[in-house]
Amino acid sequence: MKPPTASPLTYFPAYAGLFASLVLAAACNSFLDIQYGTFGFEMLLWAVAFGLTLRLGWRAQGHVSDAGRQGQKMVLILGLIVTVIVFGPLWGFPRAGLAILATLQAAQNCVTVSRRQLHMGLLVSLIMVLFAASHYRADWTMLFYLVPYITAVVFTLVAEQINSRVQDVSRESLGAGSTRGQWAAIVAATTTILLGGALFYAITPQVTWYNLFWKYGQPGNIGSQGNAPGSGQTSSGQGGGGSAGGDQAEYRDQIMRRGGLTLQDMREAARRKGMPRWQSSAIDHLADLAESVEVALTPIRIGLDELWNDFKKWLDEHRQEIALSLLILIVLSLLVAAWRLLREARPGLWLFAHLDYLRLGILKHHAPGNRGAIQYYAAMQRLLDLHGLDRLPKVNTREYLARVYRTHAHLSREAKDLTQVFENARYGDEPVSPSELIQMRERYRRMFHNVDSIDTACG
Template sequence: MSTTTAAAPADQPLTSRAVVLLTACSYLCVCLSFSYLDRRYGKFGFESLLWLVWTALGFGAALFYVGKNSRAADTHWKVQGTLGMLLALFPGFLMFNLLRWASLSLLIVLSARAVVMRTRRDFYMNLTVIFVVSLMVATYMTADWTVWFYLAPAWLFAGLALAWEHATGTAISRWAKGGLTVAFIGLSFLLAMLLFLLAPRPPTLGFGFLPPGTDTPNLVKQEAGSQGQGRGEGGDASSRGGRAPGTQAGAGADPWQQMFDRMRRDLQDRHMPDWQRQTLQRLTGWGEILAAALTGRLVPGSGVPATGSLEELLREAGEYCVEKIILPWWPFLLLFLLLLWLIFRLWPRRYGLGAAGLLQVADLLARWQPMLSMRLSALALNWCLRQQGHGRASGQSVREHLAGAASVPDLPRRWLGYAVDLYCETRFGSTAATRQRAANMHKAIHGASQILAGAMPELKRA
């Protein structure tokens, strides 16, 4: 009994499309980081396009199959999975070593199998594969700190997917979910910064190679030890890379400046996309100013003012946002904000508005395509019941869906029942689809939806 109870949560069905979308974003970022390792060959843009298409084929279809135990999903998985394995064998096996080829195969199969991601167990397996491949990317020999431009969003999306999936079965308002999401992102960023500044780690910005360790565990200045050599602010010459032989411990270059100098050297990679280089250069410049403000001393370097301070950091960030983002893109930003407002206002009525739109299309098609018109009317009936809070279970027929909607009043229930009879007689019986039958089904569902929407409250009580 206890074993069944413990295993039940992992076998619960996955019903949230937002979780699938966030998982897809995490997957795509990991795929981009995988191809970024080979940017020196000049094919990063083309490979990114291929990964985008492959993600759309797999996770895009998964958004449609969520909550449906469809045979079409199984067929989709078999076809795309077979095609993916063929691509993994040729040319994938000839292009990569064994470790990277295994990671490539996992990524290819993961998107193909996303269409049958039906339970929490499948979701957790997807995130496990994403984490394993991202760990390979972060520790690969050609990786440097710039690869986190793709890995950091991948981990962020994965964390959001976990949080969203956990909150799916709880009664939390949208404002609470939004606030918790912002708090989660802020806490994660703060924790990452604290780990970067204070946690012991190898003296390298990336994890692609591990140089010999030093006695300086982080970027916080330490006093020189009793032996002098190899301790203090700079470490030994071999580990710090900027000390001349014979220099006294603690008198080397500022470790913060060494870090920023190396970051700028890495940004000179001519194979890096220009938009990524410009973004990281701007962030590096802000980081130098922030380091000057936090440490209370000047951090000289390219693009850093002579008197670094927190005020200058905020002013430069504000000027950059105004000149590079707000002024050139304000019409699009305004349109985006308007779209967000419309989505927020109309989202609770999405099924009702969708049913009204489907009925309009069904009315137009009744003359030329009566069967298609009736199918759209049946889908509108489904959405109309969903608007009333009656969801449709997996594998449930239209008639069973209506029978399970106990709160529907008698009059609209009779009209919807009449529409269901017309639909079932035509689709599953021997009766041919005609313009008149499609029109009658449309009228019955349209009238019932108007009653349920409150347009005629006196009929709703009938």
């Protein structure tokens, strides 16, 4: 036994997810030759190979065991023999290269004892799936294996991350750890991620065949004669290159003939040679369900079309009235917006505040005595109100002055002097002298000149 790896992997759901991902990736590649009737045998072969090798890795419990290394050597030797005798002559390259890659991954499974090796296994499965999905024989029926593959990959990554987090918490708390609730957390997280991905896929525009044809031109006759790309000398040992070229031509004709999936296409796919019974039955049920939905929705669709046509006819008949109504609505919207803008800007208050400064601060046109003091104090209130410091009706002069202290301390002296003279004029026995009015004028002018400072303090 060797010491544990840096990030040992001992969680069974992670191994189970890796097994499902590899088997489904192999299924996507085997599905390309489903018409030759070897799909079931190939699936059984890869399932046994991946299952036995991953069992060795899981039983090692985070250690690279001697049994794992011996199993790795045996799988490598057996895989080399099978590649030379079966895969190479049967498929040719690059299809045989994918089989070699799967064999190497099966050998690596024997010593998969760390999270890094788990991620590498998922990466290998992704390469296999990308190769299968980009093949010219791949069509919508491969979704029966692609969707479960995506689910298996997400499940594996979520299981590994949750188990890693549980181990970290257990290690920090010096506890033995617990697996309670992990399955529920894994299922919930996997479901959430898949639903979010499906929603994002549904709301984003996808590339269509018409888009590709418009951008890159129509498909030509390249590949219609001779071997299909990547099929080797023969096509899975069952047919020659001419058959592969014919498949390409037929596939291209199908693309040009239709723009979407029809019920006839679904039923023809269900009767395809070599199709598994469960998949054929599922496709038939989907076709029946789609047909039932289409029959049920036909009256609704017809009714909606009639309503839409009537609505367009009504629009044509009342075009001028609608245009006039829209114009009136636009004018009303502009008026409402202007009213809200004026209420926010308060141009009347701005005008009165500047007229006060012109009349009292520059022209010195104020009433004598107590009336002049009241005028200066009212001008101060309008100036402060313009810049966000309004005086409520029930607030007395002292409370208003305290508010000025809190919000505009740099104007506290001027506000105090103006308030004091105003109180003497309002409640005192002696009239306000001309010198006091001159002082009020200077205090008011200083406050008006510091209006920018008032705005800064309010902001």
